[in-house]
Amino acid sequence: MRTIHTKDIVDAVAGMCVKANTELPDDVRAAFEKAMAEETSPAAKEVLRQLLENADISADTKLPLCQDCGLAVYFVEVGDEVQIEGGNLRDAINEGTRKGYGEGFLRKSACDPFSRQNTGDGTPAIIHFDFVPGDKLKIVYMAKGGGSENMSRVTMLAPAQGWEGIKQFVINRVAEAGPNPCPPTIIGIGIGGTFDHAAKIAKKSLMRRLDDTHPDPDIAAKEAELKEAINKLGIGPMGLGGKTTVLDVKMTVEPCHLASLPLAVNVQCHSQRHEEVEL
Amino acid sequence: MAEYKLTTPLTDEDVVQLKAGDVVFLTGKIYSARDAAHKKLVDLLDAGKDLPFDLEGASIYYVGPSPAPPGRPIGAAGPTTSYRMDSYAPRLHSLGLKATIGKGKRNEETRKAMQDHKAVYFGATGGAGALLSNSIKKSEVIAFDELGPEAIREMTVEDFPLLVINDAHGNELYAVPDRKAAGIE
Numbered sequence A: 001m002r003t004i005h006t007k008d009i010v011d012a013v014a015g016m017c018v019k020a021n022t023e024l025p026d027d028v029r030a031a032f033e034k035a036m037a038e039e040t041s042p043a044a045k046e047v048l049r050q051l052l053e054n055a056d057i058s059a060d061t062k063l064p065l066c067q068d069c070g071l072a073v074y075f076v077e078v079g080d081e082v083q084i085e086g087g088n089l090r091d092a093i094n095e096g097t098r099k100g101y102g103e104g105f106l107r108k109s110a111c112d113p114f115s116r117q118n119t120g121d122g123t124p125a126i127i128h129f130d131f132v133p134g135d136k137l138k139i140v141y142m143a144k145g146g147g148s149e150n151m152s153r154v155t156m157l158a159p160a161q162g163w164e165g166i167k168q169f170v171i172n173r174v175a176e177a178g179p180n181p182c183p184p185t186i187i188g189i190g191i192g193g194t195f196d197h198a199a200k201i202a203k204k205s206l207m208r209r210l211d212d213t214h215p216d217p218d219i220a221a222k223e224a225e226l227k228e229a230i231n232k233l234g235i236g237p238m239g240l241g242g243k244t245t246v247l248d249v250k251m252t253v254e255p256c257h258l259a260s261l262p263l264a265v266n267v268q269c270h271s272q273r274h275e276e277v278e279l
Numbered sequence B: 001m002a003e004y005k006l007t008t009p010l011t012d013e014d015v016v017q018l019k020a021g022d023v024v025f026l027t028g029k030i031y032s033a034r035d036a037a038h039k040k041l042v043d044l045l046d047a048g049k050d051l052p053f054d055l056e057g058a059s060i061y062y063v064g065p066s067p068a069p070p071g072r073p074i075g076a077a078g079p080t081t082s083y084r085m086d087s088y089a090p091r092l093h094s095l096g097l098k099a100t101i102g103k104g105k106r107n108e109e110t111r112k113a114m115q116d117h118k119a120v121y122f123g124a125t126g127g128a129g130a131l132l133s134n135s136i137k138k139s140e141v142i143a144f145d146e147l148g149p150e151a152i153r154e155m156t157v158e159d160f161p162l163l164v165i166n167d168a169h170g171n172e173l174y175a176v177p178d179r180k181a182a183g184i185e
Helices: A006-022 A026-038 A042-061 A089-103 A159-177 A195-205 A217-231 B012-016 B035-046 B089-094 B108-116 B129-133 B145-150
Strands: A002-005 A071-079 A082-085 A126-132 A137-144 A153-157 A185-193 A246-256 A261-268 A274-278 B003-007 B023-032 B059-061 B099-102 B120-123 B136-143 B152-166
Touching: A002 A006, A006 A082, A006 A089, A006 A137, A006 A274, A026 A042, A026 A246, A042 B129, A071 A089, A089 A126, A126 A195, A153 A159, A153 A195, A159 A185, A159 A217, A159 A261, A185 A195, A185 A217, A195 A246, A195 A261, A217 A246, B035 B089, B035 B145, B089 B108, B108 B120
Parallel strands: A002 A082, A071 A126, A185 A246, B003 B023, B023 B059, B059 B099, B099 B120
Antiparallel strands: A071 A137, A137 A274, A153 A261, A185 A261, B023 B152, B120 B152, B136 B152
16 A cells, blocks of 8 residues: 555645646647637637737736636546545545635635525535546646536437437537637537436546547547537637637547436636646 | 727716727726625615615626735636626616626626616626736725625726627627537527
8 A cells, every 4th residue: 555645635736726727738728829820800819819818927927817716626536555644535635725725816716505605715625536546646626617617508318319419409508608608618528327427527528638639539520520510600719709619529428328318518618727636 | 890998987978989899998996796796786775775886887897806916906807707697787777887897698688778778798808817907906895895706896997908799789799609500500
């Protein structure tokens, strides 16, 4: 067994929160630059120019890229030869979140659903655990903003609706969301599992780098097909019209019940703040 | 597409000249308010009490800024999605509110209220919180401190970069999604 102390986890998590919220990841910057080169409309170009300038100011001043520093979402892979010392892993991740959101002057956006009272420290984080072979602990973080999350949906299609039904639903969702989720967005799609699992794998899809390609060529082709169709909607950066409505579409497909075709569409704004650490 | 430099409070004349697509650089005092603050504003109106700021000619910015780090008046301060304030906006427009600043679409009642009361809806670039922060020179909580990021702040802005999304004449700038081109119609 390999021992990892919670103190190291707290510090690593806090560091990720601050870094992700103040340094635009290189894959996202590259996607902005590519979109900037492809767009011809002055309004679309101006939005992208502002987003690139925003990233420079943020890196310079350490102001967050966006005031909505999100709910903190983590996907954690715990190696089965890892032993946590000094406390509980969930507590340590929440403590790291508290530290990062406090020391980084990040906005705390967690509140009670009824009273709307802010919890005051950015916790509780949303944490998904998985157990894997090995002696490492991998933590992937994303700052999930509320505006784009509000545009997300889960639906239970009939198996007969198939790929055509999936395409219709996803494209319609992006069309109806229009300018609201801060396009150009990234669309995370979960197909399969159960009602809850589809949503989880849709979110997990958003953790992939924008410049990766799905290892399954059939799914990679479906992602490309959706991306091309959605970009024909012409919604464009911030809804002002243009060729770039989505930066990318990322899909995860898993087996489901004979009776079901679960589909989750998780919308992510252009400020795709993600970071990962391996301890 | 014209470009204007305007100073708050805004007048009818300021607003009616604007057309969807115009660029506006706004200077003066604006007020932050989002979901929770709007509910409290309307509660005050229902109780017949004064609001924490004068609505006549006012501009409301839908924003919940991140905390101000040392040496800066405010943290990141980009717009939040505006439709959530649509249930409050028509009433505030009828009481003199001239402009709202946010991102995303407004509903029909709000668009009609802007026409009826000569008001305008500005878009600021969502997700450009650090960039927009640079145009905010001063910020002070004037009401509902307990709401934290959602408190009402009086912000002094200089050349705040905005785009007219809905003008007072019923026009809207947002692109209409081409469902046919995307193969779903």
